[in-house]
Every structure is written in structure tokens, then in C-alpha cells.
Amino acid sequence: MFDAISGFFLDLYEKTGLNFNIFYDEFEYDRVLAGAVTSLELMAWVICLSIVLGVIGASLQHMGSRTLKGLVEAYVQVFRNTPPMVQLLFFYFGLGSITPQVDMGGYNEPLISSFAWAVIGLSVFGAAYNVEIFRSGIESVPRSTLEASESLCLTKWQTNLHIVLPLAIRVSLPSLTANVISLAKTTSLVYVISVPEMTYVLNQIWSDSMNVPEMIFVLFLFYGIVIALIGAVFSLLERKLRIPGFGQ
Amino acid sequence: MQRHEPYGAETASVSADAPIVSIRDVRKFYGSLEVLKGISLDVLKGQVVCIIGPSGSGKSTLIRCINGLSDVQQGSISVAGTEVNDARLDVVALRRKVGIVFQQYNLFPHKTVLENVMLAPRLVLKESRASAEQRAKALIAKVRLTGKEDAYPGELSGGQQQRVAIARSLAMRPEIMLFDEVTAALDPETVKEVLTTIRELAADGMTCILVTHEMGFAREVADHIYFTDGGVIVEHGPPAEVFSNAKDPRTRRFLSQVI
Numbered sequence: 257m258f259d260a261i262s263g264f265f266l267d268l269y270e271k272t273g274l275n276f277n278i279f280y281d282e283f284e285y286d287r288v289l290a291g292a293v294t295s296l297e298l299m300a301w302v303i304c305l306s307i308v309l310g311v312i313g314a315s316l317q318h319m320g321s322r323t324l325k326g327l328v329e330a331y332v333q334v335f336r337n338t339p340p341m342v343q344l345l346f347f348y349f350g351l352g353s354i355t356p357q358v359d360m361g362g363y364n365e366p367l368i369s370s371f372a373w374a375v376i377g378l379s380v381f382g383a384a385y386n387v388e389i390f391r392s393g394i395e396s397v398p399r400s401t402l403e404a405s406e407s408l409c410l411t412k413w414q415t416n417l418h419i420v421l422p423l424a425i426r427v428s429l430p431s432l433t434a435n436v437i438s439l440a441k442t443t444s445l446v447y448v449i450s451v452p453e454m455t456y457v458l459n460q461i462w463s464d465s466m467n468v469p470e471m472i473f474v475l476f477l478f479y480g481i482v483i484a485l486i487g488a489v490f491s492l493l494e495r496k497l498r499i500p501g502f503g504q
Numbered sequence: 505m506q507r508h509e510p511y512g513a514e515t516a517s518v519s520a521d522a523p524i525v526s527i528r529d530v531r532k533f534y535g536s537l538e539v540l541k542g543i544s545l546d547v548l549k550g551q552v553v554c555i556i557g558p559s560g561s562g563k564s565t566l567i568r569c570i571n572g573l574s575d576v577q578q579g580s581i582s583v584a585g586t587e588v589n590d591a592r593l594d595v596v597a598l599r600r601k602v603g604i605v606f607q608q609y610n611l612f613p614h615k616t617v618l619e620n621v622m623l624a625p626r627l628v629l630k631e632s633r634a635s636a637e638q639r640a641k642a643l644i645a646k647v648r649l650t651g652k653e654d655a656y657p658g659e660l661s662g663g664q665q666q667r668v669a670i671a672r673s674l675a676m677r678p679e680i681m682l683f684d685e686v687t688a689a690l691d692p693e694t695v696k697e698v699l700t701t702i703r704e705l706a707a708d709g710m711t712c713i714l715v716t717h718e719m720g721f722a723r724e725v726a727d728h729i730y731f732t733d734g735g736v737i738v739e740h741g742p743p744a745e746v747f748s749n750a751k752d753p754r755t756r757r758f759l760s761q762v763i
Contacts, residue, residue, distance in 0.1 A: 398610075400606060400608055400610045401610050401612065401613075403573055403606070403610065404606065404610035404611070404612075404669075405612075406573070406599075407571060407573065407599055407602075407603070407604045407673075408599075408623070408624035408628065408672070408673075408676060409596045409599050409600055409624060409628045409676065410623075410624060410627055410628060414627050414628075418612075418623065418627065419612055422614045423613070423614055426614065499613060499614050499656050499658065500655075500656045500658055500659050501613075501656050501657065501658015501659040501660075502613045502614065502656065502657075502658045
């Protein structure tokens with residue numbers, strides 16, 4: 257891959273002065289590639305975890321005791337009412353400073369890496385919205401449908417698993433897609449806690465090589481393409497789950 | 505209030521001539537509003553009983569009390585030997601004996617016709633897939649919907665959905681079927697197909713309790729008619745008697761308006 261494009265971009269630089277050094281300088285190329293992989297990994301973790309936490313939170317709100325409901329409500333309020341960047345700083349510098357350090361033989365490493373804090377922080381942030389999204393889905397299942405299930409002797413768990421969950425997911429999916437996309441974009445914020453993802457890496461490269469406009473363009477394109485792909489996956493899912501004659 | 509005469513012995517045991525459903529002096533309140541003001545009625549095994557009356561007279565509430573979907577504050581409801589108004593009620597055991605069909609069908613919209621009918625036998629009765637499917641197909645045939653097994657409820661007409669709901673209920677092998685205004689949301693043409701299904705069910709000997717506004721149907725299939733108004737049973741008797749020879753002025757007024 258690198259060999260195939262490096263000639264073109266070197267030529268481009270020499271002829272026009274447009275410096276896409278990440279495509280002809282192998283060291284920078286590897287750096288960007290690592291940054292892109294970190295970004296994608298981060299997005300995958302955060303999307304999956306925030307959905308899992310959202311389902312758990314919404315289930316607790318649906319079935320849990322009053323105390324649990326209150327706790328989930330408080331959690332949602334706190335994490336919806338504070339900016340994600342402040343949350344990341346809080347996790348990494350606030351909680352990170354009181355988590356234990358591991359002796360790596362001569363130097364200390366935090367038990368939880370900045371990447372792990374980023375996953376935790378953004379998942380918790382995204383899940384706060386997902387709880388509300390899934391709750392609206394759960395509440396959209398008509399009381400009468402639940403009565404039918406109850407009358408057929410399904411247990412509460414069977415009703416939740418076979419009736420409520422499949423219907424709630426379908427109703428929630430459009431809002432969930434919007435939140436997941438927003439969350440994937442928010443991963444760019446983790447440069448504030450020095451996670452070497454795409455924004456952080458390109459920022460370093462343009463500081464070193466003074467090719468700010470070119471690198472900003474690459475960064476812009478990177479997110480544009482990745483987010484479009486995530487959106488496509490979710491609309492494919494929405495199409496797959498569509499039920500003939502339902503919700504139209 | 506007219507005191508109701510029981511048909512058989514007033515015991516909870518189920519002998520051949522004892523009523524399968526026996527309701528005694530049932531009262532229900534929503535806050536301070538009394539919606540059932542001392543209702544008593546009996547249904548024998550294999551009987552078809554229709555409850556008629558103006559809207560808001562407590563018909564639907566009454567029928568929902570029979571399978572425990574609504575609770576009552578006073579009185580007793582005995583269903584096939586199970587006392588419903590009892591804190592220790594095993595509601596699952598009760599509901600396995602009593603099927604209910606609702607006005608709005610309440611099918612599971614994300615499941616096909618076949619899946620709707622198979623779901624409870626699989627999950628509750630723990631039937632094997634093969635046997636549940638075989639029985640579901642037979643029930644779908646019984647309600648004349650063969651060929652629609654893989655359709656989703658949203659693709660069916662109201663009458664077809666209602667017949668699926670009946671098949672779904674029958675799949676649990678109930679002893680008693682409750683029908684809560686099952687044709688009220690249907691257009692006149694599809695009403696007929698649903699009534700045909702219920703008529704066949706009644707002919708097979710299923711005990712049926714219907715809340716209905718279909719007076720012609722009630723007159724034709726019912727063994728016994730109850731007329732309710734304002735939370736009490738105003739009058740009851742065989743259809744010929746109630747429809748042609750109503751004693752209470754309220755019954756006569758209601759019938760003159762709906763027929």
C-alpha cells in the first residue's frame with residue numbers, strides 16, 4: 257500500500273508544495289496508521305459498551321427497585337449535564353490520580369491506561385443518552401401487548417426478552433444511530449488525555465512538519481468516511497429489522 | 505338489584521353439573537368510583553354466555569376479572585376450582601385455563617402468524633418445536649388462515665388478525681375462552697369471519713364468555729344473556745326471553761336502541 261502511493265505524494269509535494277508527508281514518509285505513515293487503528297478501536301469499544309450499559313440502565317429503570325431507578329436517574333442526569341471533555345479530564349486526572357500504579361521495574365505505569373480511561377469515560381457518557389433512548393423504546397410497547405403476553409402465561413423475563421426487547425430495539429434504533437454517530441465523533445476529544453488516536457497523531461505531525469492545512473484535510477476526510485460507514489451499518493441494521501406492516 | 509339464581513351446587517369443586525365459572529357478589533372500585541356493584545353469575549361447562557349492555561356498564565372490567573387482569577375488592581370469583589380473588593392465587597395456573605381475546609387483537613407485531621401462535625406453547629408449555637408447529641398449523645387452519653403462516657400481523661386485515669389472536673389463545677389449550685368486544689374494532693364484512701370462528705368454537709363445546717355489541721350473534725349462539733347497566737346485572741336469561749320479553753325497562757330501552 258505504502259509503496260504504491262508514496263511515489264505519487266512525493267511527486268505532488270515536489271511539484272506543488274502540498275505536503276502529505278504521511279503518505280510518502282514511512283515513519284509518519286506508520287504513525288498515522290497506528291492512530292487510525294486506535295481511533296477505530298476506541299469507537300468500536302465505546303459504541304459497544306455504551307449500548308450494553310444503556311440496555312442495562314434502561315432495564316434497571318424498567319424493572320429495578322425504587323433505589324436502583326433513582327440511581328440510574330441520577331447517573332443519567334450527571335452525565336448528560338456535563339461536557340464530555342470535562343468528564344474525560346475528570347476520569348483521567350481526577351480518578352486516574354487515585355488509581356494504583358503498577359511497578360514495571362524501574363518506572364511506574366498507571367493500572368488504567370489513558371486509552372482505557374477514554375473507553376470508560378466515553379462509554380459512560382454515551383450510555384447516559386442510550387438509557388433514555390432505550391427507555392423511550394420500552395415505554396413505546398403498548399400496555400395491551402404486555403397484557404396479551406401476561407394472559408398467555410409468559411413470565412416477566414420471557415415477556416421482556418421475547419416481546420419488549422425486540423420491539424423496543426426497533427423503536428429506539430433511529431435515535432440510537434444518531435447517538436452512536438455523535439459518540440464516534442466525540443472520540444476525537446480524547447486527545448486531551450493524550451490517547452494517540454487520529455486527532456492526536458495528526459496534531460503532532462502537523463506541529464512537526466508545519467503542514468497544517470493538508471493534515472486537517474486528511475483528518476476531516478477520515479472522520480467523514482468512518483462516520484458515514486458507521487451510519488451505513490446502522491441503517492442496514494434498521495432495514496434488516498424492519499417488520500412488514502409495523503410502524504409505517 | 506335482582507338476585508341471581510345459581511345453576512348448580514354452590515361449591516368450588518368441579519363436578520359435571522357445577523358451574524365452571526362462578527362469580528358471587530363481586531365489587532370493584534376505582535378510587536371511590538364503584539364500577540362493579542355486586543355482580544353474580546354462573547357459567548356451566550360448554551355454555552356460551554354473552555354479556556351485553558351500554559358502554560361503561562362494567563362489562564369489560566368484569567370479563568378481565570375472570571383471568572386476573574383486573575382485581576376485585578370484594579366477592580369471589582371461582583374459575584374451574586381456582587379462587588381468583590385470593591392473595592395466594594397462582595395466576596399462571598389460572599390463566600392456563602382461561603384464554604382471552606381482546607378488542608385490539610394485541611398480536612406480537614414482530615412475530616409472524618405462526619410464531620405468534622407457537623410462542624406460548626414453546627415457552628410456557630415447553631413443547632418441542634415440531635409439535636408446537638404442527639399444532640399451530642392445525643389451529644391456523646381451524647381459523648381458516650392457512651397460507652398466512654409467514655405473514656406479519658401488520659400485513660393482515662383486522663378480521664384476520666383477530667382470528668390469529670383466537671388461534672394463539674387456543675394454542676394454550678384453555679378450558680374457557682373470554683372474548684372482550686372482539687368485533688368492535690372491525691368493519692362489518694370482517695366481523696362475520698370472526699363470528700364464524702367463535703360459532704365453530706362454541707359448537708365444539710368450548711365454554712365461551714363474550715362481551716359483545718353484536719346482538720344478532722348473541723341471540724343466535726348464546727345459551728344465556730346477561731344485561732349489565734351501571735355496574736349491576738339488571739336482567740338475565742335465555743336469549744329468547746331477554747330479547748323478546750325483557751322485564752326491566754332499562755333492558756327494553758337499551759335493546760330498542762341497538763336492534
